[in-house]
Amino acid sequence: MKEDLVLPAPREKSAGADGEPLLEVSGLVKHFPVKGGFPIRRTVGAVQAVDGVDITVHAGESFGLVGESGCGKSTTGRLIARLLEPTGGTITYRGQDISHANRKQLAPIRSEIQMIFQDPYSSLNPRQTVGKIISGPMEINGINPEGGREKRVRELLEIVGLNPEHYNRFPHEFSGGQRQRIGVARALALEPKLIVADEPVSALDVSIQAQVVNLLQKVQRELGIAFVFIAHDLAVVRHFSQRVAVMYLGKIIEVGDRESIYTRPRHPYTHALLSAVPEVNLATDDATARERIRLAGDVPSPISPPSGCRFRTRCWKAQDKCATEEPPLVQISGNREGHLTACHFPEEPTTEARDEDIVLDPALAALEEGTPGPEPAQEA
Numbered sequence: 275m276k277e278d279l280v281l282p283a284p285r286e287k288s289a290g291a292d293g294e295p296l297l298e299v300s301g302l303v304k305h306f307p308v309k310g311g312f313p314i315r316r317t318v319g320a321v322q323a324v325d326g327v328d329i330t331v332h333a334g335e336s337f338g339l340v341g342e343s344g345c346g347k348s349t350t351g352r353l354i355a356r357l358l359e360p361t362g363g364t365i366t367y368r369g370q371d372i373s374h375a376n377r378k379q380l381a382p383i384r385s386e387i388q389m390i391f392q393d394p395y396s397s398l399n400p401r402q403t404v405g406k407i408i409s410g411p412m413e414i415n416g417i418n419p420e421g422g423r424e425k426r427v428r429e430l431l432e433i434v435g436l437n438p439e440h441y442n443r444f445p446h447e448f449s450g451g452q453r454q455r456i457g458v459a460r461a462l463a464l465e466p467k468l469i470v471a472d473e474p475v476s477a478l479d480v481s482i483q484a485q486v487v488n489l490l491q492k493v494q495r496e497l498g499i500a501f502v503f504i505a506h507d508l509a510v511v512r513h514f515s516q517r518v519a520v521m522y523l524g525k526i527i528e529v530g531d532r533e534s535i536y537t538r539p540r541h542p543y544t545h546a547l548l549s550a551v552p553e554v555n556l557a558t559d560d561a562t563a564r565e566r567i568r569l570a571g572d573v574p575s576p577i578s579p580p581s582g583c584r585f586r587t588r589c590w591k592a593q594d595k596c597a598t599e600e601p602p603l604v605q606i607s608g609n610r611e612g613h614l615t616a617c618h619f620p621e622e623p624t625t626e627a628r629d630e631d632i633v634l635d636p637a638l639a640a641l642e643e644g645t646p647g648p649e650p651a652q653e654a
C-alpha cells in the first residue's frame with residue numbers, strides 16, 4: 275500500500291452551521307410488509323427491520339454500527355444513503371430533512387453520501403474496466419475534474435494503493451482486497467462527505483482485512499470524510515470508530531465512545547459480543563473469575579419481536595420487568611457522558627480491560643500499534 279502518498283488537503287471539517295452534525299437520524303423506522311393470504315394477498319405483518327434508531331455523526335467522524343446478522347444494520351445504512359425510504363422517523367443531512375426527499379431533491383446530496391458494499395465481487399460490473407467503473411459516478415453527475423476524468427481516476431487509483439497503469443483492466447484481474455480498493459476509489463470519486471461502509475471487509479481474507487481497514491482509516495483521517503462503518507464484529511470497528519453503537523433486533527441497545535464501550539460495556543448483549551468463548555452460557559474459568567459469555571439461542575424473528583426488552587429471550591439477567599417494560603436508551607449511573615445503555619439490570623461499571631476476551635486477529639491488532647499492513651502486491 276502506498277501509505278506515504280500525499281493526499282489532497284482535507285476539506286473543511288465543519289458541516290454547515292457551527293457544531294451542527296453532518297448526519298442526524300432520529301426515531302428511524304423501517305418496516306417491510308409481509309404478504310400472505312389467498313386468493314387475495316394482503317399485508318399480514320411487518321418485518322420490523324429498524325425500529326426507532328437515533329444516530330448522530332459529525333463531519334470527519336467514524337461511527338461504528340455493530341450487531342448480529344439480521345439486526346438491521348444494512349437497512350439502517352441504506353436508509354441513511356436514502357436507497358430506501360423510511361417508514362418513520364427523520365434523517366437530517368447537513369441540516370436538511372431528507373427523510374422523504376424525492377429523486378430530484380436528493381440529486382445534490384447523492385454525491386455527498388456514498389456506499390461501500392460488502393461483496394467486492396458483485397458490487398463491481400465485471401464488463402467494465404476499472405477506469406470506467408471509477409469514472410462512472412463522475413459521468414453520471416456531469417463532473418469534469420481539472421485535467422480530465424482519466425487523470426482523476428489515476429489519482430484515485432494511487433490514493434487507494436493501486437497501480438494507475440491498471441486503468442484498463444477488468445475486475446476479475448484483481449484480488450478481493452484490490453477489488454474492494456476499487457470500490458473505495460469509486461466511492462471517493464465524487465468527494466463525498468459521508469461514506470456508509472456496509473461490512474466492507476467481511477468478505478475478505480483476514481490478512482487482507484487489516485489492509486483495507488487501514489486504507490479506510492487513512493481516507494477518513496486524511497480526507498476528513500465521515501464514516502458509518504457497519505460490522506458484525508466489535509473487533510473490526512474497534513480500530514476504526516471513535517463512537518460505536520450496538521444494534522439488536524432493529525434497535526440500538528448501547529452506544530458510546532470507543533473506550534467506554536470496549537472497557538465498560540453495561541448492556542449484557544455488548545458484554546456478550548465482547549466475550550469470546552466456545553463453551554457454555556455463563557462460566558467463570560479462572561481465579562480472576564472474569565465472566566465469559568456465549569450467547570445461546572437464535573435472534574428472535576423481527577416479525578414478532580419479544581415484548582419489553584428484545585434481548586430478554588437470550589439474556590441471563592432477565593427478570594419479569596424485562597418482559598413488560600422496554601428499557602429506554604439512557605445514560606445510566608456510572609456511565610461516561612454520551613455512553614447510553616438500554617437495560618433495566620445493567621452490568622457493573624467496573625469491568626476490567628477486556629482485551630483478552632476479544633477475538634482479535636493479529637493483523638488487526640497490528641493496526642492498533644500503527645504498524646502498516648503488508649504491501650498489496652502480497653495479496654493472493
Ligand SMILES: Nc1ncnc2c1ncn2[C@@H]1O[C@H](COP(=O)(O)OP(=O)(O)OP(=O)(O)O)[C@@H](O)[C@H]1O
Binds near residue numbers: 306323341342343346
Ligand atoms: N427488502 C426486504 N424485504 C423484507 N425484509 C427485509 C428486506 N431487507 C431486509 N429485510 C429483513 O430485515 C431484517 C434486517 O435486515 P438487514 O439486512 O438490515 O440486517 P443486517 O444486520 O444487515 O444483517 P447481516 O449481518 O446479515 O447483513 C432481516 O430480518 C431481513 O430479513
Ligand code: SF4
Binds near residue numbers: 541589592
Ligand atoms: S433489560 Fe433485562 S432482558 Fe434486557 S438486557 Fe437488561 S437485564 Fe437483560
Ligand SMILES: [Mg+2]
Binds near residue numbers: 348349472
Ligand atoms: Mg447487512
